[in-house]
Amino acid sequence: MKQLFSMLILSLCLAFVSCNEEEYNADLAVSPYQPLPGRRVASIKTTFTENGGENIHEHRFTYDAQNRIKTVNSNLVIYTPVVVDNNGFRDTVNTRCNMVTSANYFYRGEELEVAFNVSIEYPDFPKMNRHSCSSNFGFFNSTGVLNRFSQASFDYSTTTLLKAYTDGEISFDVLREGNDVCGYNKTSVATNGEVREEKSKRYYYSPFRNKTNFDFSAYFGYWGVEQCIPIISRPYRAPYQLAAFGMLGVTSGNLPWGVVETDADGRDNYKEGDWVLDNQEYPLSFVDVDERVTVITYCE
8 A cells, every 4th residue: 555655646746747847848938047058968977885885876967948957867876874673672774775866947937946756765675665756946036046945045246156044044155266166164053042063174176177067066065055955955866956057156167176184283185086088178087085986978
């Protein structure tokens, strides 16, 4: 019965998205949002070892006639800790989770809707399998950046994002060096009223210009601001992107390179990742300082 109910929910999700598509022509839709210039990324795939298994995060992109992001379809393999009963004792084991997601972007004047569905399967714990679908909504201002999306609001200097926040709970100050996002400061308020402050790592950039339509620093989580939106709060596994496609304003102009760490004597140490570029300096792959491997393909 539970499996039948899950299948019914999934079918309703698909019907919901299909219904929206029937009433909507992506190629003719009008919006103040303008996509990032540059070579269009067709897919991005990140792999790394975590919790005892190879995690795979693969996302495939399609675009409308105006080169705006249209769909994101993702297949993820995630190894995650699960609490189980072991002869009357609670135990934690790492297990495989397969996640399939799809997201559709709808541009309706100032309004942006992202409709998405998520299917989660635990091969070793099928009772934990689930399906869900929903939509998040936001609004572009006249300059084509999001003033608000879901429960998050955004403050800009013209089109340069300065701050993101939710109502009275959490805020992010975006830190930049030139146009490159080099980290963020996070402030959150606990239920007991305690104010907590957190600083991200310090990031630095290669001399290579980013000649694509995709901001890798946002995808890697350098901005932090999308933590304000629960469904896309986790970098690499988010079912859709906002900042990476320029919806939150000015993006990082160069390809991110690594992390700046300060030693006990106060000296900066630079840990550098490794980009592989083609003969026109378009990125093909990146291995970061934590040995996560990201591979990029293009539409043409």
